[in-house]
Amino acid sequence: xNNVIIIGAGASGMMCAVHLLxxxxxxxxxxxxxxxxxxxxITGKGxxxxxxxxxxxxxxxxxxxxxxxxxxxLYGFTASDTVAFFxxxxxxxxxxxxxxxxxxxxxxxxxxxxxxNEIRRLNGNICHNSNVSRIIIKGxxxxxxxxxMLSGGEKLYASNVIVATGGRSYPSTGSTGDGYRFxxxxxxxxxxxxxxxxxxxxxxxxxxxxxxxxxRNVSVLLCDGKKKLYSGFGEMLFTHFGVSGxxxxxxxASVKPAFFEKHLTLSIDLKPAVTGDELDKRLIRIFEDNRxxxxxxxxxxxxxxKLIPVMLKKSGIQPDKKCTEITREERxxxxxxxxxxxxxxxxxxxxxxAVITKGGVSVRDIDPGTMESKKVRGLYFIGEVxxxxxxxxxxxxxxxxxxxxAAARHISEAI
Numbered sequence: 001x002n003n004v005i006i007i008g009a010g011a012s013g014m015m016c017a018v019h020l021l022x023x024x025x026x027x028x029x030x031x032x033x034x035x036x037x038x039x040x041x042i043t044g045k046g047x048x049x050x051x052x053x054x055x056x057x058x059x060x061x062x063x064x065x066x067x068x069x070x071x072x073x074l075y076g077f078t079a080s081d082t083v084a085f086f087x088x089x090x091x092x093x094x095x096x097x098x099x100x101x102x103x104x105x106x107x108x109x110x111x112x113x114x115x116x117n118e119i120r121r122l123n124g125n126i127c128h129n130s131n132v133s134r135i136i137i138k139g140x141x142x143x144x145x146x147x148x149m150l151s152g153g154e155k156l157y158a159s160n161v162i163v164a165t166g167g168r169s170y171p172s173t174g175s176t177g178d179g180y181r182f183x184x185x186x187x188x189x190x191x192x193x194x195x196x197x198x199x200x201x202x203x204x205x206x207x208x209x210x211x212x213x214x215x216r217n218v219s220v221l222l223c224d225g226k227k228k229l230y231s232g233f234g235e236m237l238f239t240h241f242g243v244s245g246x247x248x249x250x251x252x253a254s255v256k257p258a259f260f261e262k263h264l265t266l267s268i269d270l271k272p273a274v275t276g277d278e279l280d281k282r283l284i285r286i287f288e289d290n291r292x293x294x295x296x297x298x299x300x301x302x303x304x305x306k307l308i309p310v311m312l313k314k315s316g317i318q319p320d321k322k323c324t325e326i327t328r329e330e331r332x333x334x335x336x337x338x339x340x341x342x343x344x345x346x347x348x349x350x351x352x353x354a355v356i357t358k359g360g361v362s363v364r365d366i367d368p369g370t371m372e373s374k375k376v377r378g379l380y381f382i383g384e385v386x387x388x389x390x391x392x393x394x395x396x397x398x399x400x401x402x403x404x405x406a407a408a409r410h411i412s413e414a415i
Contacts, residue, residue, distance in 0.1 A: 003027070003415060005148055005158040007132050007179070009036040011043075012383030012400040013164030014115040015085075019408035021122035025415055028156065029119070030130040030148070031174075037112035038173040039166060043397065048108030050086060051079040051401070052394035053099040062395040064196075064253050066388050069363040070399065073371070077405035079398055089114040100394050135161055135182045137376055143186075145378035160378045160411050162371075164404070167357025167384040168193050179361065179385035186376045189362035191387045195354030197396075198252045199244035200266070201347040206310050210238035213306045214245065219272035222251045222345070223265050230254040233272060243343065249355060250391055252348060264345040270303070270338050279335045287323040287331070295321045302338075311337070356396055360387040370410035371403050380407045 004020055006013045009031035017027045029036075040048060052059065059074055060067055083093055083101055091114040092104035103110045119126060131151040138146045147157035165179035180190045214237045222230040230251040237245035243266065255264070271279055290298035296319035299308050312319050315334050317326060351357070361381045365374050371386075373379040382403040390396045 003158065004160045004162060004411060005030060005156060006162045006164055007148065007182070008032075008164035008166060008174075008383075009116075009126060009128075010164060010166055010175075010383065010400075011037065011040050011397055012404040013162070014112075014119060015401050016162055016164065016382060016404035016408045017124050018115060018118050018122070019405055020412060021119065021124045023408075023412035023415075025412055027119075028125040028127060028158070030132055030150075030156075031126065031128050032131040032178075033174045034128050036116050036126065036128075037108075039170055039175060040112055041108050042170065042173070043108055044102065046108050047102050047106045048111045049100050049102055049392075049394040049397065050093070050111060051082040051101045051398045053079050053083065053095055053101055059390070059395055059398060062391040062393065063399075064389050064391065065358060066363045069366075069368045070388060070402065072369040073402040073406040074398070076369075076409065077402045079394075081405075082398060082401050085401075086111070086114060089118050098393055132178065132182075134185060135163075135379065137186060137379075143376045145376055158378075160380065162380040162382060162407055162411075163361075163385055164382050165385050167360055168351045169195060169354040169357045169384075171351060175357075175384070179381065183361045183365075183373075183381065183385075186373055186379055188365040188373060188375050191359040191362055193357050193359035194256065195348050195351050196253050196358035196389055197249045197355035197392055198353055199239065199349045200242050200248055200252055200255075200345050201349060202242035202266075202343050203346050204242075204343050206314075207238050207242050207343065208240055209310055210306060211240045213238045213304060215268070215270070215304075217272070218247070219269040220247055220251060221267040221269075222254065223267065225263055229264075236268070241349070242345070246392065253358070253389070253391055255348060266343045266345050268341040268343070270341055276335055276339055279338060280332055283331050283335055287326055291322070291324045293323055295319055295323060295326060298323050314341070355392065356389050357384060358389050360385050363387055369406065371407040372410065380411070382407050 003026040006029045009029045017029055020027050093101050094104045095101055132148045133151045134149050136146040137143050145161045149155050163179045163182050166175035168177045183190050216235045219233045232247055234247035235245050236247045295317050317330050371380045371382050383400040
């Protein structure tokens with residue numbers, strides 16, 4: 001009998017395997033894909049932002065769901081521990097803006113290779129193309145895990161089974177929600193799942209007209225009617241379907257599907273570094289310097305060329321109107337438009353484009369110190385399959401590493 005079977009050779013699964021193998025515990029990883037870490041490979045645009053070296057409290061501040069559940073795990077295996085762990089595997093790392101940590105090579109494949117090589121060095125058993133159809137549980141009054149059944153009917157027995165199957169984001173990488181099915185079969189609750197850290201849809205024609213335009217150093221405010229859901233500063237991108245970019249992905253973490261029963265509005269401040277009055281004075285100077293020009297030919301110092309036609313249209317000022325003829329009221333309304341460029345948001349993009357999944361295996365059914373199911377002895381859930389999620393910047397992968405370590409530590413101590 002294998003001491004431990006891990007379902008899923010992604011970030012949390014491989015990390016957990018290494019920690020168990022170092023304690024001399026027999027481990028078999030079952031991976032449904034032809035190779036390990038397919039989702040990890042595309043993380044951070046292929047660079048793999050493995051963690052964030054901000055202090056632990058900052059990690060908690062970035063967690064969006066079930067923050068308290070992660071206290072034990074995050075303090076048990078911190079971002080500094082993650083860096084030290086990968087450095088011990090001879091993976092050189094570097095720290096970039098916002099304390100984000102990347103492999104020095106900028107290749108996520110090196111992160112995957114370091115984990116996989118360590119598993120093989122420690123004689124771990126990795127089985128590719130191994131799809132688990134169900135988990136095997138014995139007993140009803142005090143049930144315990146006994147192993148798993150593969151899709152071909154073969155049964156593998158183990159005293160401990162760790163579910164590290166990921167969520168539903170990027171299903172092409174194998175994250176198709178298998179872990180939720182295993183949890184339900186164990187009598188556990190699973191919360192509704194929605195895409196998170198995902199672009200936003202808009203039916204506004206301006207988005208299509210501005211497709212491909214990237215705006216840097218702008219502020220956005222996402223509102224549900226009068227209720228503020230998110231505000232932030234950074235970079236965004238207009239697309240044929242709506243808006244995307246780092247700022248928008250972060251904003252999406254504040255959105256629930258029920259919000260779209262109402263009216264979501266994204267307000268963009270195109271010039272957040274100046275106040276409304278300062279902007280009005282700047283417009284006075286611009287119009288004075290271009291007094292003999294048409295309004296449409298005076299805006300090149302304010303906006304990218306692609307944005308000018310849209311701003312002309314939204315301003316309500318005749319494009320051929322001379323700058324000297326623009327009224328005080330028109331100028332101030334134009335300044336207000338620059339500070340409050342509004343877009344209606346109609347929905348979230350799908351799981352195919354989501355960085356992570358919001359929702360999952362209910363943490364009420366999981367021991368926060370060990371990641372063991374409260375319903376079935378010997379059954380563990382780690383990583384994105386859990387109902388925990390964080391913002392971008394290396395924080396989500398740290399949740400994977402920390403929950404993996406918590407499970408491995410508990411199992412190794414018990415064995």
